[in-house]
Amino acid sequence: SAYITDGSGYRYYYTWGTNTFALIADGGFPAGGKVDIVDGFLVYTNPGTNQWGATSVNLVTSPALSFGTKFSAPDNVQAVKVVNRDCYVIGEKTTEAWLDAGLFPFPFQIIAGTSMQHGTGAPESIARLGEGFAMLAQDTRGDSTVIVVSGYKPTRISTFAVEDAINSYAVISDAIGLTHQWAGHEFYMLTFPTADVTWV
Numbered sequence: 001s002a003y004i005t006d007g008s009g010y011r012y013y014y015t016w017g018t019n020t021f022a023l024i025a026d027g028g029f030p031a032g033g034k035v036d037i038v039d040g041f042l043v044y045t046n047p048g049t050n051q052w053g054a055t056s057v058n059l060v061t062s063p064a065l066s067f068g069t070k071f072s073a074p075d076n077v078q079a080v081k082v083v084n085r086d087c088y089v090i091g092e093k094t095t096e097a098w099l100d101a102g103l104f105p106f107p108f109q110i111i112a113g114t115s116m117q118h119g120t121g122a123p124e125s126i127a128r129l130g131e132g133f134a135m136l137a138q139d140t141r142g143d144s145t146v147i148v149v150s151g152y153k154p155t156r157i158s159t160f161a162v163e164d165a166i167n168s169y170a171v172i173s174d175a176i177g178l179t180h181q182w183a184g185h186e187f188y189m190l191t192f193p194t195a196d197v198t199w200v
Helices: 162-167
Strands: 004-005 011-015 020-023 037-038 041-045 049-054 067-069 077-083 088-091 095-100 108-112 125-128 132-137 145-150 153-156 174-183 185-192 198-199
Touching: 004 041, 037 077, 041 077, 049 077, 077 132, 125 174, 125 185, 132 174, 145 162, 145 185, 162 198
Parallel strands: none
Antiparallel strands: 004 011, 011 020, 037 041, 041 049, 049 067, 077 088, 088 095, 095 108, 125 132, 132 145, 145 153, 174 185, 185 198
16 A cells, blocks of 8 residues: 655555555544654654644554644644654654654654754755754754754754855755765765755
């Protein structure tokens, strides 16, 4: 099966064997933004809110109360990124990590001490890098930077010159992040479609 979200309010699933394509309207909210998977649960955002939800294990359907609310700050959830079985709930200005605690109806709980003072205004910039992920970050204190998050710790990887260039673009919320390996090295590539610029 495939689980599809349109980012503006709907979730769908498609089953290859039966060619079934259907709208999903269950769980705590019918909407769906970014999706990832952990321990058989599909986890997804509720666009424009500080909530995120989960399906039942190995299913595309969600119990009515299978959703959580971001605790550390009231900023909207931009994405849920799964790394090493932890769910990083990435907001506009802050991030926190949750784990599968086997609870019901929502199986996840926040991991104490994992709140980070960085989020993103460009959810498509989030990409796996090494044992963590990189993204175009923003916080409550100023301009955007490029960071990598590994083991609940954000590390700045952009330079002042790169940040000055990025923050001069008219639009940075459309940034797209990708990663690739070449000659034993891993690279993070950040493309700004409106500005027609790519940094690697």
